[in-house]
Amino acid sequence: MPELPEVESLKRYLSPLLSGKVISAVRVIHPALIQNRPHDLIQALTGEKIAALERRGKFLGLKTEKAGTLWFHLGMTGQLPWKDVLELKDPHLHFYLEFRGISHKLCFRDIRKFGKILFAGTGQPEPRSLRQLGPEPFDLAKEKFIFLLKERTGKIKGLLLNQRLIAGLGNIYADESLFRAQIHPKARPSRLKAERIGRLFDSIQEVFKEAIANGGSSIDDYRLPDGSRGEFQNKHQVYGRKKSPCIVCGNLIRVIVLSGRSSHFCSECQKY
DNA sequence: AAAGTCCTGCGA
DNA sequence: TCGCAGGACTTT
Numbered sequence: 193m194p195e196l197p198e199v200e201s202l203k204r205y206l207s208p209l210l211s212g213k214v215i216s217a218v219r220v221i222h223p224a225l226i227q228n229r230p231h232d233l234i235q236a237l238t239g240e241k242i243a244a245l246e247r248r249g250k251f252l253g254l255k256t257e258k259a260g261t262l263w264f265h266l267g268m269t270g271q272l273p274w275k276d277v278l279e280l281k282d283p284h285l286h287f288y289l290e291f292r293g294i295s296h297k298l299c300f301r302d303i304r305k306f307g308k309i310l311f312a313g314t315g316q317p318e319p320r321s322l323r324q325l326g327p328e329p330f331d332l333a334k335e336k337f338i339f340l341l342k343e344r345t346g347k348i349k350g351l352l353l354n355q356r357l358i359a360g361l362g363n364i365y366a367d368e369s370l371f372r373a374q375i376h377p378k379a380r381p382s383r384l385k386a387e388r389i390g391r392l393f394d395s396i397q398e399v400f401k402e403a404i405a406n407g408g409s410s411i412d413d414y415r416l417p418d419g420s421r422g423e424f425q426n427k428h429q430v431y432g433r434k435k436s437p438c439i440v441c442g443n444l445i446r447v448i449v450l451s452g453r454s455s456h457f458c459s460e461c462q463k464y
Numbered sequence: 465a466a467a468g469t470c471c472t473g474c475g476a
Numbered sequence: 477t478c479g480c481a482g483g484a485c486t487t488t
Binding site: 267268269284302303304306343346347350353412413451452 | 465466467468470471472473474
C-alpha cells in the first residue's frame with residue numbers, strides 16, 4: 193500500500209539515478225496497465241532525457257525534457273525495482289525502461305495489478321486521475337484543511353482516504369494520524385472543535401515526515417528500488433497492532449471496518 | 465454515502 | 477478451500 197511517504201521515498205531514491213539519463217528503450221510487457229495507447233508512449237519517450245522526478249499524491253512522475261511526464265501509480269502491490277539483470281520470466285513484471293549507456297533498468301512490477309501507468313504528453317491535458325487530486329498535505333494551510341473537513345458530513349476516516357479532499361493518505365497513515373490526534377475514526381469533523389482538526393493536520397504532517405525519514409513502511413510488498421525495506425512499519429502505533437496494548441494507555445487496539453477498510457484505533461485514547 | 469469490483473498471495 | 481487485504485473507480 194504505497195502511500196505518500198513510500199512514493200516520496202522512491203522519488204528520493206530514484207532522482208539521482210535517473211535525472212539526466214536518456215531513455216533508450218520502452219518495453220511494454222503487459223499493456224493493460226497502461227492507460228494510454230502503448231505505441232504512443234513508446235514513440236514519445238524513446239530518446240527522451242529525464243529532467244526531474246515528481247510526486248503528486250501517490251503518483252510518481254518521470255518528467256522528460258520535451259515529451260511530457262510518465263506517471264506511475266503503484267496501487268497496492270506495485271514496485272519499481274532498479275535492476276541490472278532482469279528476470280524476464282517474472283509474471284509480475286509489466287513494464288521497464290532502458291537507459292543509454294547504463295545496464296540498469298527501471299522496472300514496474302505489480303502482483304495484484306491495481307497499479308497504473310499514465311503518460312501525459314507536453315501540451316496534452318493532465319490525466320483526470322491527477323487533475324482531480326486534492327491539495328498536497330505539505331502545501332496546504334491548516335485553516336484550509338479545517339474548512340475542507342468541516343463542510344463535509346461523513347466520518348473522518350473515510351474523508352481522510354478521499355484523494356479529492358487531500359492527496360496522499362491511505363489506510364496506514366490515516367489510522368496513524370487519527371491516533372496521534374486522539375480522534376476516533378468514526379468522529380464527524382462537522383462536530384469536532386476546529387483545534388482538534390488542526391491537531392490532526394499537524395499529526396498528518398508529523399507522521400509523514402517521520403515515515404519518509406524511515407524510508408516508508410514495508411508491510412507486504414513495498415520495497416525500495418534496490419529491494420531493501422523501509423523501516424517505518426516498526427514504528428506504527430496502531431496499524432497492524434490489533435489486540436496489542438496501546439502504547440499510551442495499555443488498552444488493547446481494536447479494529448472496525450469503515451469505508452470498507454480496517455480501522456485500527458484505541459477506544460480509550462481516541463474520542464469523538 | 466455505502467457497497468461492489470478488480471486482483472493475487474497468504475493465512476486460517 | 478475460503479476469505480481477507482485495500483486504492484480507486486463504478487454502481488446503487
